Amino acid sequence: MDSFFERVYEVVRQIPAGRVASYGQVARLVGAPRKARFVGFALHASPGMEDGVPCHRVVFKDGSLAAGFAFGGPGIQKEMLLDECVSFRDEAHVDMQDCSWEA
DNA sequence: CTTATGACTATGA
DNA sequence: TTCATAGCCATAA
Known part of the structure; x- marks a missing residue:
């Protein structure tokens, strides 16, 4: 299946731990x-990390997370990012300047 | 063909 | 800083 969604999964899978991509x-x-x-939308329809897709590493351009649609809960995604050494500027904003994914 | 919808982004107040 | 609105485009009906 070479849909746009599958393409997204492939890219998200390449995001290293401790990094976040918008x-x-x-x-x-x-x-x-x-x-x-x-x-x-692709991540919403994706099998999630069960298929190797770390959707929790994908955030808004501001660094805010998708609370409410996260897999475990609104605060789970933040916990996971913190567990991967991702810096947070505040309760709901990741430090993209230090953890922005580069290719 | 047209609408409706959506885990977005940019802009303006 | 936050909030609201418009624009964006693929998919479904």
């Missing part, structure tokens, strides 16, 4: 800088 960043890597919304 939806727009992932969208650009798959060759679709305008489909940032579908990156999130």
Whole structure:
């Protein structure tokens, strides 16, 4: 299946621990800088980390997380990122300047 | 063909 | 800083 969604999974899977990528960043890597919304939609329809897709490492451009749609709960994603040494500027914003994913 | 929807992003107040 | 709105485009009906 070579749908846009599968493409997103492949990219998200390449995100190393301790790093976070924005939806727009992932969208650009798959060759679709305008489909940032579908990156999130793809992850929503994706098998999640059970298929090796660390959806918790994908955040907003501001570094805010998708609380409410996270797999375990609104605070779980933050806990996981903290467990991977991801810096937080506040309760709901990741320090993208220090943890932004580079390719 | 047109609508409706969406884990987004940019802009303005 | 937060909040609201518009624009974006793939998918489904």
